[in-house]
Amino acid sequence: MSNKKLVSIEDFNEIKDKDVFFIFKHSTTCPISGSAFEEWNNFNDDFPHAKYYSLFVQEARELSNYIAESYNVKHESPQVLLVKNGEVVWHTSHWKITYSNLQDIWNQHFTN
Numbered sequence: 001m002s003n004k005k006l007v008s009i010e011d012f013n014e015i016k017d018k019d020v021f022f023i024f025k026h027s028t029t030c031p032i033s034g035s036a037f038e039e040w041n042n043f044n045d046d047f048p049h050a051k052y053y054s055l056f057v058q059e060a061r062e063l064s065n066y067i068a069e070s071y072n073v074k075h076e077s078p079q080v081l082l083v084k085n086g087e088v089v090w091h092t093s094h095w096k097i098t099y100s101n102l103q104d105i106w107n108q109h110f111t112n
Contacts, residue, residue: 036097
């Protein structure tokens, strides 16, 4: 799995201009986020050629807010963002973060 942890605004600024990547915002105290994180990790394992980044909201609140402001996407936790060419092209949160939904969005954007 190529899931890298983001901890600072500087980390994010290094990757924000990459072609395509996913970001997962995880709350370490939320059971819904725990379930979503498991789905996220399973998807990462089966689709290793994508770029994945995650952050733990309790450890990186400033970064989480910065990402929300940068992309003009309301912060939620858990939350997944798909970024292409500097823009969020898809995002979802909470119980909608499932392996199936992640696979569907992958297929829509990468198997044409």
